[in-house]
Amino acid sequence: MEEEEQQQRSLMFLLTYMLLKRRRDLNNADAQRRSEIQRRIRHRQYFFQRQRRMLMMMIAGGIRSNIRMRTRPWTNTPRSDWWERVVMTEFQPSDWLDKFRMSRETFFYLCDRLRPRLARQDTSFRLALPVEKRVAVALWRLASNVEYRTISTLFGVGKSTVCRCVRDMCHAIVALLSSTYLRTPTEQELEESAQLFHSFSGFPHCVAAITTLHTAIITPSSNASDYANPAGWLSVLSQVAISGRGHFWDVCASFPGGTDPAEILQNSSLWFTAAEGGLSPATTPIFMGKQLRYVLLGEACYPLQSWLMKAYSEPKSQRGCRVELTEPQQLFNRGLNRALRATEEVLLRLRARWQCLSKRNDCGLDVVPTMILACCILHNMCESHGDSFKAEWQEEVCGAENPQPGYKPSAPSSTDQIGAEEVRGLFCDYFQLQST
Structure with missing residues (x-):
């Protein structure tokens, strides 16, 4: 009986x-279900x-846009689909060139080249911007230098x-396109550039x-x-080498x-490349009956080198006597200044096409160099693809931008290469012969 009672108690x-x-x-x-229901209600x-x-x-926003944007038919389109319905379907070739500074074909070529770096995946919270729209937003900024707020309203993005x-597009361009459009020239390109400099200037x-x-x-x-530059305004300084074709x-x-500028040049890779003959064919060309590597032209602030020609300094009085430049030296200066003016036109085209370089750039100093x-x-790419350039862009920049600072000629110093004066004398002889 006790065992049965024990078993019953255990069972109970x-x-x-x-x-x-x-x-x-x-x-x-029950508590978890109520909590989940309340969470879903709050979420909804x-x-x-x-x-x-x-x-x-x-x-x-639609009301404001209808009030403010009545200058062109396509500006009345709601901002959310302006890119999809207007730009992608209604833009004419002149619109693409005016707003993005390149043809439609070049635009999509650029998008394809940058796609590996700019493509983004959709998430559960939002759809990723298409590469084409990302490139268009960035190009609009580079071309017009308008505020982010204006572009944000136009494209319907933050x-x-x-x-x-x-930022992403500028970094992608430098990473993916430098090897194609910003590189050391081949021997054929060197010879072509020398011919163009000679024929044009x-x-x-x-x-x-x-x-x-x-x-x-x-x-x-x-x-x-x-x-603060010599003209008195704040700027970022860049050194550029421009070919006879007008490419960088x-x-x-x-x-x-x-x-x-002389310090920048002497510490740049261009200095070492040119000094070692990297900008001349393997077979040294002949000039005025002598073997001479191709030369570069520079402003008066640079040191004179056998591969870098600059103008003779203006006459100065020495011990009460005014020392005048000889006729060959004057001819040399005129020829060199004529060639440098051609490069100034290239810089003006660059700043006119991409006006973020001509107007005051309000981006951070960590972005501006990459943007330049x-x-x-992009300039090299557009020129290579034969995209048109509008003269009104240049007129707009000439009337609005601060003039580029000038530099005083540098006095002869230890950085001037021995034998460089002899090379400059060969060019003086050439111009003297051409004048007779």
Whole structure:
């Protein structure tokens, strides 16, 4: 009897435990279900409120756009689909050229080249911007230099998205297109550039010209005085080498506007490449009956080298006597200045096509150098593809931008190469012969 009672008590205890456990599980499941229902209600209320706010903003934005944008038929299109319905379907060739500074064909070529770096995956929260729209946003900024807020309203994206598009595209251009459009020239390109310099400017045996480009910036947070250029305004200084075809062969950006151009040149890869004969064919060409590597032309602030020609300094009085330049020296100066003016026209075309380089650039100093490089590469690409250039762009820049600073001629120094004067004398002899 005692064993049966013991078994009954054990069975009763087990049944009681199982009933209590079942009740606890049911209570927990009930609580979790109520919590999930409340969470879903809050989530749905949040999205309903957000959707309502966005709808009201779109309605208000559509009203403002109908009031303000009545100058052209396509400006009345709602901002959310302006890119898809207008640009992609209704833009004419002149619209593509005016707004993006390149033809439609070049635009899509650029998108295909940049796709490996700019393509993004959709997420569960939002759809990724197409590569074409990302490139269009960035090109609009480079071409017009308008505020991010204006571009944000136009394309229906956030200001931070515009900033990210500009930054990403400039980095992608430098990473993916430099090897194609900004590289050391081949021997055939060197010979072609020498012929073009000779035919267009009359200066022989020259393959490129070195000059400076100042890009206006906002006041930096530190070392602002270093960025004041000789003209008195703040800028980032770039050194560029321009070929006879009007393409950029080498670009050194990111220097403060107050930096001495001669220091930039002497510490650049271009200096070492040219000094070692990298900008001349393996077989040294003949000039005036002598073997002479191709030369580069430079402004008066650069040191004289056997491969870098600059103008003779203006006459100065010595011991009460005024020393005049000889006729061959004057002819040389005129020929060199004529060739340098041709390169100034190339820089003007660059700044006119990409007006972020002609107007004050309000991007951070970590972005401006990459933007300058990207614009030079885009210039080469557009020129190579034969895209048109509108004269009104150039007229607009000439009337609006700060003039580029000039530099005083540098006095002969230890950086002038021994024997360089003899090379410059050969060019004087050439111009003397051409004048007779």
